Amino acid sequence: MRSILTIILNDLKIFFSQRANLPGLLIIPVLLTLVIGWSLGQIGGGGPTRLRVDLIDLDQTSMSAKLIEDLRSANDAIVLCPLDNDAEDFCRLREEPLQLERAIERARTGRTSALIVIPAGFAAALEEFEIFSVDYYSLSDPMQPGPVLQSLNAVLQRASTASMTTGVAAALLTNLTAAFELPPLETETLDGFLGALYLRSQEMLTEQPAPVRFRVADAESASEDGSMNGFNQSAPGMGSLYVMFTVLGGMAVLLRERSQWTLQRLMALPLSRAQILGAKIGVYFSLGMIQYFIVFAVGAALGMDFGSSPAALLAVMAAFVLCITALTFALAPWIKSEGQARGLVLLLSLSLAPLGGAWWPLEIVPEFMQTLGHLSPVAWAMDGFHDLIWYNGGFIDVLPEIGVLISASVVLFAIGIRRFKYE
Amino acid sequence: MQLMVEARNLRKTYKRPDGSTIEAVKGVDLEIRQGEIFSLLGPNGAGKTTTISMISGLVEPTGGDATIGGYSITKEPMAAKRLMGFVPQEIALYPELSARQNLAFFGRMYGLGGKELSRRVDELLEFVDLSDRQNDRIDTFSGGMKRRINLAAGLLNSPPLIYMDEPTVGIDPQSRRRILDTVKLLREEQGMTVLYTTHLMEEAQELSDRVGIMDHGEIIAIGTQTELTQQVGEEDRLEFIIGAQEFEESLAEGIQQETAGVTRILYNPPEQVSDDSSESTPSRLTVFAKRGRTALPQLIQNLDAAGVEIQSVAVREPDLEAVFLALTGRALRD
Numbered sequence: 001m002r003s004i005l006t007i008i009l010n011d012l013k014i015f016f017s018q019r020a021n022l023p024g025l026l027i028i029p030v031l032l033t034l035v036i037g038w039s040l041g042q043i044g045g046g047g048p049t050r051l052r053v054d055l056i057d058l059d060q061t062s063m064s065a066k067l068i069e070d071l072r073s074a075n076d077a078i079v080l081c082p083l084d085n086d087a088e089d090f091c092r093l094r095e096e097p098l099q100l101e102r103a104i105e106r107a108r109t110g111r112t113s114a115l116i117v118i119p120a121g122f123a124a125a126l127e128e129f130e131i132f133s134v135d136y137y138s139l140s141d142p143m144q145p146g147p148v149l150q151s152l153n154a155v156l157q158r159a160s161t162a163s164m165t166t167g168v169a170a171a172l173l174t175n176l177t178a179a180f181e182l183p184p185l186e187t188e189t190l191d192g193f194l195g196a197l198y199l200r201s202q203e204m205l206t207e208q209p210a211p212v213r214f215r216v217a218d219a220e221s222a223s224e225d226g227s228m229n230g231f232n233q234s235a236p237g238m239g240s241l242y243v244m245f246t247v248l249g250g251m252a253v254l255l256r257e258r259s260q261w262t263l264q265r266l267m268a269l270p271l272s273r274a275q276i277l278g279a280k281i282g283v284y285f286s287l288g289m290i291q292y293f294i295v296f297a298v299g300a301a302l303g304m305d306f307g308s309s310p311a312a313l314l315a316v317m318a319a320f321v322l323c324i325t326a327l328t329f330a331l332a333p334w335i336k337s338e339g340q341a342r343g344l345v346l347l348l349s350l351s352l353a354p355l356g357g358a359w360w361p362l363e364i365v366p367e368f369m370q371t372l373g374h375l376s377p378v379a380w381a382m383d384g385f386h387d388l389i390w391y392n393g394g395f396i397d398v399l400p401e402i403g404v405l406i407s408a409s410v411v412l413f414a415i416g417i418r419r420f421k422y423e
Numbered sequence: 424m425q426l427m428v429e430a431r432n433l434r435k436t437y438k439r440p441d442g443s444t445i446e447a448v449k450g451v452d453l454e455i456r457q458g459e460i461f462s463l464l465g466p467n468g469a470g471k472t473t474t475i476s477m478i479s480g481l482v483e484p485t486g487g488d489a490t491i492g493g494y495s496i497t498k499e500p501m502a503a504k505r506l507m508g509f510v511p512q513e514i515a516l517y518p519e520l521s522a523r524q525n526l527a528f529f530g531r532m533y534g535l536g537g538k539e540l541s542r543r544v545d546e547l548l549e550f551v552d553l554s555d556r557q558n559d560r561i562d563t564f565s566g567g568m569k570r571r572i573n574l575a576a577g578l579l580n581s582p583p584l585i586y587m588d589e590p591t592v593g594i595d596p597q598s599r600r601r602i603l604d605t606v607k608l609l610r611e612e613q614g615m616t617v618l619y620t621t622h623l624m625e626e627a628q629e630l631s632d633r634v635g636i637m638d639h640g641e642i643i644a645i646g647t648q649t650e651l652t653q654q655v656g657e658e659d660r661l662e663f664i665i666g667a668q669e670f671e672e673s674l675a676e677g678i679q680q681e682t683a684g685v686t687r688i689l690y691n692p693p694e695q696v697s698d699d700s701s702e703s704t705p706s707r708l709t710v711f712a713k714r715g716r717t718a719l720p721q722l723i724q725n726l727d728a729a730g731v732e733i734q735s736v737a738v739r740e741p742d743l744e745a746v747f748l749a750l751t752g753r754a755l756r757d
Binding site: 003006007010013014017018260261262264265266267268269270271272422423 | 476479480481482500501504505507509511513514515516517518519520524528529531532533576
């Protein structure tokens, strides 16, 4: 182990002693993180495009169903869980039932933007024009209502107004029949009339243009300065891009080590091949992690969110760096010259990074591009970062992404280690 | 005397990109005794580096095995490698690090540390006479200085055995002399066993207790210099550089019969120096003769009579070059 650490430290010393490496490690990624972060923040593209909202309907009536439908149409960014969950389990429910307790915990830890609970008796209260309340749980500041609360308020206001209309109509009919001494209306006829009136009122209110247009850029997770959101996308994105540049650059270094015979000299020392290979893997893994730390440190200085699970964040970073390290070792045996290595680094980094959503969120591209993007390890890393940073996910939420990255690493290492050229 | 290195039937086969194979080393048997300087002599491409790479554990043999101090390099590589130092033909140093940093790093790899490491690095810098440049980066050194640090890096663990693979390639005569003297010192003062590979006959002659001559992946002769030269008898070698002309075998036979003492004549026609060069080596005629100096006047006369244009002539007494020539029909430099 001591030998492995000595080799790692020596190689890192050599890397940092070369001034030519510093712009690629420090200056350019930091500048790009700043520029892209600010740009995305200004155009509102730095945050989630879908809002995960848990909804529990304890009423289960046509009126509560109407409320839910209105909520959907009020803001199409809202994904109501579990009702609107997709095949990729955007709601992160993992096929477990959504009980009230669990939903409250999810809202409390920020994994969902909010929890809405429609109480039992909601429809009856509306019909009787009685006071009712819908429970709303969220970490967001109630003094600065975000799009979910605004949407909920809008649809509830509509329901209340419709309810008020029918209440007023019922009172008017009662007063009129009494004043003109008319026979009272049959209950059935009255209920039918009031029901139709409620629905018509709802329709009319719905057809009115919405007073507020909800945009995801104004999500409750946004801080006062809109640009901050941009770093939640740009720091992981640029970090991942430059991890690729730095770690894949190892292909050229491994080639150089063979041509200058320092690798062969290590082979002649009392070290096993596993120790040498382990040390070389450790070098590029360390460089990748250093690269992430540099970019994330810049993000942290500018108020980037890191979610609530640093261990999970570290695990996603480590899994991605390991995958890129494995890719480096899988490709290195085929490289014939440093020029070829440099070309391949550029090609891979500049194709896999945007394809995987390092420059912009994959959620804004067409579905087929999202599918295609997941051929890139960057997409899996970015999915993990989004889960943690945007949805406050925990370790268990990013296990699928970590699993994919580790599996890819195993396959690539199997190729690379078998073909690694020591001579 | 106890054996330090013993190789049995060492073989190495490489696969070419087209799927065919090339046998770089074809079953080498070798015994190197403790405390001796043993040279592997042969032209470039003879298989010397592959052999030394297999014995040092750098390249896995396709077949056979070698033991270092009794430890098998394939079965007990760690124990075997602890007994040896390795000085490769290339400058196997980190050019971005200083001489001291390079030596300290490789010293740590041998398990040295703290004051012991610092003392050993100081000793070796002193030994190769580069203490004053210890903090300079390797890429600022001359070729000779790099070679000396390369040598020092192979001595860090004070090994009882050191491999040196063509350690004088590409350096000036002064640096070369210094390295050859260092090799002798290592044996004389520290009792080290040295396995030295070279394609230069003069180096092998100057340094070696015993020499193994390699060609086309095989050891074709092995022994002390006296034993080897005896293999070609006591014939002198008369080397003629002649004009570019056809030299038929019948002419050689005629001259051999007509000139007293001549036993054999070899003709090497001119060859292009390289594919992209128009230059070519001169035509060379090598005549083996007992008492060569006595036979020379008659030989010149006969060649002149046969119309051979003589450009220069040199008389050489039996040496390793003659052995190689006698065994392969080619000069070492070919």
